[in-house]
Amino acid sequence: MTIPNNKIYKVNSVRKNKNLKKDISPSVDIAHKLKVRAKEKENIRRKLAVTAKQLALVARENENARRKLVITAKKLALSASEKETARRSLAVTARELKRLHWTLEKKVLKRTKDLDQVRSKNEAILASIGDGLVVVDKEGKITYINKSFEEMLGWKSQEIIGKSMVEIVPREDVDGVEVQFKERILTQVLSGKKFVANLTNPFYYIRKDKSRFPVSSIIAPVVLASKIIGAVEVFRDITKEKEVDKAKTEFVSLASHQLRTPLSTVSWYSEMLLAGDVGDVTPEQKKYIEEIYRGNQRMVNLVNTLLDVSRIELGTFIVESKPTNIVKLVQGVIEEYRLQIREKRIHFSFSSEKSIPNIQVDPKILRMVVQNLLSNAIKYTPEGGRVFISLFAQKGNAVLFKIVDTGYGIPKNQQDKIFTKLFRADNVVGKDTEGTGLGLYIAKSIVEQSGGKIWFESSENKGTTFNVTLPLKRKNPKKA
Amino acid sequence: MTQIRKNKTKDKPIERKTILVIEDERSLLEIVDSRLKNKGFDVMTARSVDEVFNAGIEAKGMGIIAVKSIQQALDYLEDLEKVDAIWLDHNLLGKENGFDLIKKIKANGGRWKNVPIFVISNSEKSETINTYIELGINKYYIKSNHKLDDIIGDIHKHLDAKVNKRKS
Structure with missing residues (x-):
């Protein structure tokens, strides 16, 4: 540039x-x-x-x-x-x-x-379970069965998978009456109802070939994320147990029969000695014979109580319900115990609401409940104490029976065991009282079989209150 | 030889009642027998159904007499006809029990049909009790649960009531 x-x-x-x-x-x-x-x-x-x-x-x-x-x-x-x-x-x-x-x-x-x-x-474990096993979905359709199921009921897995359990395996009661779909435990479990097994009334399952066997089963819902998605049932053939049961009944009946004869002998002979049938007895002899008689009487009562227990457990109690005036029944029992009440100088009173309706119950077994509770109250209340019975009509068609005593009470730590068979609380075992530990067990069994409830409040050395409610009518009458 | 024993006490002016006691247990049979007599009854005893009927029926029908003499058989029959009440145990010696006895009595007809029967047994099976009630017995006792005098008292009352009825 x-x-x-x-x-x-x-x-x-x-x-x-x-x-x-x-x-x-x-x-x-x-x-x-x-x-x-x-x-x-x-x-x-x-x-x-x-x-x-x-x-x-x-x-x-x-x-x-x-x-x-x-x-x-x-x-x-x-x-x-x-x-x-x-x-x-x-x-x-x-x-x-x-x-x-x-x-x-x-x-x-x-x-x-x-x-x-x-x-x-x-799978091998499930298949090999000795009890029958069936799993159903929430519609009650079979999704799985194990080998024992196949063997017990005669159905093959491929024949019944996807089908309704209730339809495939009908269930009958002792008298051969088929249990309706709605009443089936499985149906109830799937609908979320709680089911309490009643072991005294066995059911029967019907095999493919229409034969039947007594069954004991447990059915539980399968719950996933708090939703019932099906149910699982485990059942077993109780033919053997039934046989053992029968043998037990027979044994009990036999034993009671065998025991009653010698008991009657001791009882009647001492009765006659006391009556002076074979000559006068000295006061001291009389005292001894009376002891024999009383001891024998205790054995008689024990045999009777044991028989009651075995009948309750075997479900062989024949219950004959009829309209029963509970006020009169209680008064009748009180009269039986007047002498004992007087002997222990117990202040006794009885009160009842004016209009107590009749209840549908077997008076014979209701009497046993009242007897057990009253005799306990007298037995476990020291001389001069108080016993008070009252009856109330309750809302919801029920009657409340209440018995209050000022007795020894039931220790707090043993209250949960008090209805257990043969259990007696420590505080009374040490005292001079007789008892088998069966009374409350029997009372509870009877009350519950009659559709009622029994409960208590107790405090040691202050006293005990037992409450029993009974429905006027049993909702689902069953053989007790 | 029959074991039926005729236990008459000395004649008394008042009308004596006869009780037939059928009980397999020897000790009980003895005490009941003794107490009834003490209370003023005439008592006949047996331990099996067979024993009750053998002497009478055989002597009457076939002529095969199982008692010592015809006279004794006839006496026995006469006494049997007089029975006012029966004290009956359920389980008895032999194959037959209380049910069989009652059925035979009913089959015999006549006065026997109306003889009051008191069953005193060890069994408290409802079926047993109900069957007796259906057969028309008067009362059922569970043996060990009752005093001897209470049962005898009941029989007494029943027979007295019957007498009063007849009188009125």
């Missing part, structure tokens, strides 16, 4: 020189020319200097650009090496992933194998 500028300058100076030629002398002219030349040179030099500077500037700019390029090049080189590193590490990761994948695969395989093993083991 600077070069063309110089040319222009030259042209200008040539034109000026032409003008000078016309009016100046040669020496002056030469000197002048020299001066001009020098000036021109100086100008040129200056211009050159400027150009040099400019060139230097350009050179510096170039240098800068070069440097920048170098930096960029370096940078590029750097990122390339980074890339290489990344590439390398990616390669490693890929290898690692591959390895992991492979291990995982191996693990999965092993786990699957393990699971298979567990599953087949579980």
Whole structure:
């Protein structure tokens, strides 16, 4: 760029020189020319200097650009090496992933194998359960049965999977009456109702070939996330148990018969001795004979109580319910115990609401309940104590019988055992009281079989209150 | 030889009642026999159904006499006809029990049909008790649960009531 500028300058100076030629002398002219030349040179030099500077500037700019390029090049080189590193590490990761994948695969395989093993083991366990097992969905359709089920009922798994359990296996009571769909425990369990097994009334399952066998079964809902998704039933053939039961009944009946004859002999002979049938007895002899008689009487009572218990347990109590005036019944029992009440100088009272309705119950067994509770109250209340019986009509068609005493009470830590068969609380065992530990067990069994409730409050050395409620009518009358 | 014993006490002016006691247990049979006599009854005893009928029926029908003499058999029969009440145990010696005795009595007809029967047994099976009630007995006692005098008292009352009825 600077070069063309110089040319222009030259042209200008040539034109000026032409003008000078016309009016100046040669020496002056030469000197002048020299001066001009020098000036021109100086100008040129200056211009050159400027150009040099400019060139230097350009050179510096170039240098800068070069440097920048170098930096960029370096940078590029750097990122390339980074890339290489990344590439390398990616390669490693890929290898690692591959390895992991492979291990995982191996693990999965092993786990699957393990699971298979567990599953087949579980299946083997389910299949080998000695009791019949059936699983149903929430519609009651069979989803699984085990081998015992197949053997007991004569059905093959493939024949009945997906079918309704209640329809495939009818259930009958002792008299051969089929249990209706709605009444089936399975139906009730699936609808979320609680079911309490009644072991005294066995049921029968009908096999494929229409024969039947007594069965004891437990049915439980299968609950997932608090929803009933089905049910599982385990049942077993109780033919053997029934046979044993029968043998037990027969034994009890036989034993009671065998015991009653000698008991009657002791009782009647001592009675006659006391009556003086074979001559007068001395007061001391009389006392001894009375002891024999009383001891025998205790055995008689024990035999009777044991028979009651076995009848309750075997369900052979024949219950003959009829409209019963409970007020009269209680008064009758009180009369039986008048003598004992007087002997222990117990302050006794009885009260009853005016309109107590008749209740539908077997008076014979209700009497046993009242007798047990009253005799306990008298027995476990010290001389001079108080016993109070009251009767109330209750809302919801029930009658409440309440008996309060100021007796020894039942220790707190033994209250949960008081209805247990043969249990007697420590505080009365040590006292001079007779008892078998069967009375409350019998009372509770009877009350519950009659559809009622029995409960108590007691505090040691202060007294006990027993409460019994009985419905006017039994809702689901069953043989007790 | 029959074991039926005729246990008459000395004649008394008042009308004496005869009780037939059938009980297999010897000790009980003896005490009941003795107590009834003490209370002024005439008592006949047996330990099996066979024993009750053998002497009478055989002597009457076939002429095969299982008693010492015809006279004795006839006496026995006469006494048997006089029975006013029967004290009966359920389980007896031999194959037959109280049910069989009552059925035979009813089959015999005549006055026997109306003889009051008191069953005193060890059994408290409802079926047993109900069967007796259906057969028309007067009362059922569970042996060990009753005093001897209470049962005898009941029989007394029943017979007295019958006498009063007849009189009125």
